[in-house]
Amino acid sequence: MTEEEKIFAGKLFDARTKELRDIKHKAHILCQKFNQMDEYDPARLPIIREFIGKIGGKYYFQGPIQFNYGSHTFIGENFFCNFNLTVMDDARIFIGDNVMFGPNVSLMATDHPLIAHERTSMRYPDGHVSMSEFAKDIHIGSSVWLAANVVVLGGVTIGDGAVIGAGSVVTKDIPAGYLAVGVPCRPLRPITEKRTPKCTCWRRNKRIRQSAPLNYAGRFWLSVKRGIQQAVDTEEHNGQCNNRRGGQPEQHGAERIMEKQVQHILIPETQYTQGKCSAVA
The missing domain is CATH 2.160.10.10 (Hexapeptide repeat proteins)
Structure with missing residues (x-):
């Protein structure tokens, strides 16, 4: 041998x-x-x-x-x-x-x-x-x-x-x-599909975005629209109050509300929290 x-x-x-x-x-x-x-x-x-x-x-x-x-x-x-x-x-x-x-x-x-x-x-x-x-x-x-x-x-x-x-x-x-x-x-x-972490590949990301009521762009512009409407309403209200007092409109209407709205909604699309996509959750 x-x-x-x-x-x-x-x-x-x-x-x-x-x-x-x-x-x-x-x-x-x-x-x-x-x-x-x-x-x-x-x-x-x-x-x-x-x-x-x-x-x-x-x-x-x-x-x-x-x-x-x-x-x-x-x-x-x-x-x-x-x-x-x-x-x-x-x-x-x-x-x-x-x-x-x-x-x-x-x-x-x-x-x-x-x-x-x-x-x-x-x-x-x-x-x-x-x-x-x-x-x-x-x-x-x-x-x-x-x-x-x-x-x-x-x-x-x-x-x-x-x-x-x-x-x-x-x-x-x-x-x-x-x-x-x-x-x-x-x-x-x-190893099962159910227990595989979410948002780890483009296929799962695509499914999440398609199943969401609004995609990221849709949510962004909806928030902008709401912010503009709130700013306009506030500005009109402030203008009416200031006119009655004989003063100038204060700059706390559209500028401050829009700044708050933009800071709230401008998040990265790929930011995830605890396995869920926060941009579309």
Whole structure:
């Protein structure tokens, strides 16, 4: 049994053997080449295909990236990854379609024995002594988003549509369609349309504005019209009173009321309060 076969069988293996070092060396050199290239260079992204196990037709890595084996990682269609991806793919890593990674995501499909002498000075059947490792696969479903600084440990499965909050360390399985956060990461709640924050995308903004009795412009001009009418009525009343006293009209009519009205209604259209659009609420 080769050392690579021992990895996939869940046995202890020696990562220092030439067999495994040669596989890793190829990935390391190509990652270094990728990281040194300009992001607009058309030859940059195709480098991924030279060491990755499998990847879909559409993908993007911002870089820098670091894969340990590369050939043990399998990625679906429409993959996006932000800065500083680290993939310790000693075991196999399976990633579905439409997956997004934030900055500084780490996938750790590798482990060491807790017993010190096994970890640092393991004696193998052929008699040589070396460090030892073992590894478990990682499975990430489709339409998953891992936010910034997420760490996923070996043996974990993340279900389709799950979202892992920033800074989380995923040590156990996460069910499909759940928002999960924390250290260790735990499911917080199901992701539903009802519990999604309002006014967070143009579609919801559009629906709110269309369902309102008056849009922002309509409310603005209605308020102006009312303010003008109040100012005129006040000015006429003041003028009548001052004429009877033989004085001049005081400047507390239209000017003061219009100033108050404009200060009241001139609010930004995109100002939101507690998840509701105050301009149309």
